[in-house]
Amino acid sequence: xTTIRTPADEAEARAIQDELRERVVLxxxxxxxxxxxxxxxxxxxxDERDIVAAAAVVLDAATLAVVDEATAVGRVAFPYVPGLLAxxxxxxxxxxxxxxxxxxxxxxxxxxxxxxxRRFGLASHLGVLTGLPVIGVAKNPFTFTYEQPGTRRGExxxxxxxxxxxxxxxxxxxxxxxxxxxxxxxRTALDTACAHTLRLAPDFRVPETTRRADTLCxxxxxxxxxxxxxxxxPEDTRGNRSGxxx
DNA sequence: GCGACAG
DNA sequence: ATCTTGTCGC
Numbered sequence: 001x002t003t004i005r006t007p008a009d010e011a012e013a014r015a016i017q018d019e020l021r022e023r024v025v026l027x028x029x030x031x032x033x034x035x036x037x038x039x040x041x042x043x044x045x046x047d048e049r050d051i052v053a054a055a056a057v058v059l060d061a062a063t064l065a066v067v068d069e070a071t072a073v074g075r076v077a078f079p080y081v082p083g084l085l086a087x088x089x090x091x092x093x094x095x096x097x098x099x100x101x102x103x104x105x106x107x108x109x110x111x112x113x114x115x116x117x118r119r120f121g122l123a124s125h126l127g128v129l130t131g132l133p134v135i136g137v138a139k140n141p142f143t144f145t146y147e148q149p150g151t152r153r154g155e156x157x158x159x160x161x162x163x164x165x166x167x168x169x170x171x172x173x174x175x176x177x178x179x180x181x182x183x184x185x186x187r188t189a190l191d192t193a194c195a196h197t198l199r200l201a202p203d204f205r206v207p208e209t210t211r212r213a214d215t216l217c218x219x220x221x222x223x224x225x226x227x228x229x230x231x232x233x234p235e236d237t238r239g240n241r242s243g244x245x246x
Numbered sequence: 247g248c249g250a251c252a253g
Numbered sequence: 254a255t256c257t258t259g260t261c262g263c
Contacts, residue, residue, distance in 0.1 A: 043253075045254060080254070082251040088254095089253070111252045121252070142252050181252085 001098045002129050004090045006077050013084045014118065021120040023128045030106065030133045030188030033195035036061050037105030040209025041096065041126075043089045044221040045076060051224050052076050054092035055217035057209065058102050064200070064208050070099035071220035082142070083117050086125035093126065106188065106196060107134040108209040113185030115159050115168035117143050127186020134185035135193040136168075137207055141181055146170045149179050154198060159183065169194055173201035180205060 007013035038061045043054045051073065058068040072095030078087035089111075097104060113123030113136040123136030144159040149172050159168035159181065168183030171194050182197050184190050200207035 043254085045253085047254085080253065082253090085252055116252085136252085138252050140252060143250090 002094050004087065004094065004125070004129060006091065007087060010081060010084060013078075013081075013087055017084075017086075017118050017120040017125070020125065020128050021118065024114075024120070024124050024185075025127075025187045026114075026184065028133070028187040028189070030135075030192040031061075033192065033199045034062050037067060037103060038196065038200065038209055039097075039100075039104035039107045040207065040211075040213035041093045041107060041109050042210055042213035042217045043092055044214075044217045046221060046225055047076060049225060049228060050076050051221065051228065052092050053217045053221035053224055054089070054096040055213045055220055056093070056096040056100055056104070057212040057216055058100060058104060059200075059209055059212070061105070061196075061199070064202075066212065068100055068102040069212075069216060070096050070101075071216060072096040072099060073220060073224040085111055086122045089122060090126055090129065094129065097130065104130075104132055107132055107185075108196070108200065108207055109134065109136055109185070110210055111138050112136045112142055112168065112181070113183040115142060115144055115181065115183035119167070121183070121185070123183065123185025125185075133187040135188050135196060136183045136185050137197050137210065138181040138183075139206065141170070144168065151176050156182075156194065166190065171197060173198060173207075174203075174205050177205050180207075 112121035127134035147157045149157040156169045156171040158166040170179040
């Protein structure tokens with residue numbers, strides 16, 4: 001099973017990113033949109049109880065029908081730090097991916113790939129660790145500024161780095177609806193990533209892969225929390241504070 | 247130094 | 254991410 005190296009602090013985390021960035025493959029076009037399998041991954045947290053749940057849902061890229069799905073539950077391994085999201089999300093995501101029966105094909109994750117302060121976001125990190133083509137589709141802008149794309153579905157504007165390089169795109173997936181932010185993670189071209197994103201979002205702003213993974217990991221988290229409560233103490237059924245906590 | 251900042 | 258009721262609309 002593939003694993004991620006969990007850093008002891010933020011400095012070490014950044015060092016790991018600088019090191020692994022060298023292994024990102026950017027000269028492949030990636031699987032053609034609408035072909036093969038596409039897998040969405042997402043994670044839900046209960047920091048209070050130190051529980052994290054991840055889900056991986058495999059869709060037929062042509063029909064968007066669910067082919068396979070899996071979940072994994074674990075402990076929170078790293079705090080949320082902008083720019084270091086991978087260390088928080090990836091451990092459990094890898095476990096969910098390993099639990100799949102079918103091949104993932106192209107992976108779509110929440111967050112960024114190249115559109116990252118060190119050009120090595122979550123999507124890039126997941127790609128390097130798995131060796132699979134990965135793209136990132138984020139719901140919110142991060143470090144790069146952009147012009148508002150045209151109002152129609154399919155229109156986009158570039159996310160530009162300081163050196164003028166296009167590290168991602170603000171892509172409108174629905175008419176008159178806020179765009180999503182697409183960037184390449186590993187073994188995929190930006191054009192391919194946007195084509196996949198559009199095909200995966202025929203009815204909603206967010207790709208079907210993320211929507212499916214989102215509902216599944218939330219359910220897995222809820223069940224994990226319930227199981228933990230049940231194991232810890234059936235004495236808390238009426239109120240909040242138990243005798244032991246006062 | 248201060249603010250902003252994927253999930 | 255997560256806390257959260259009702260509400261507008263297909």
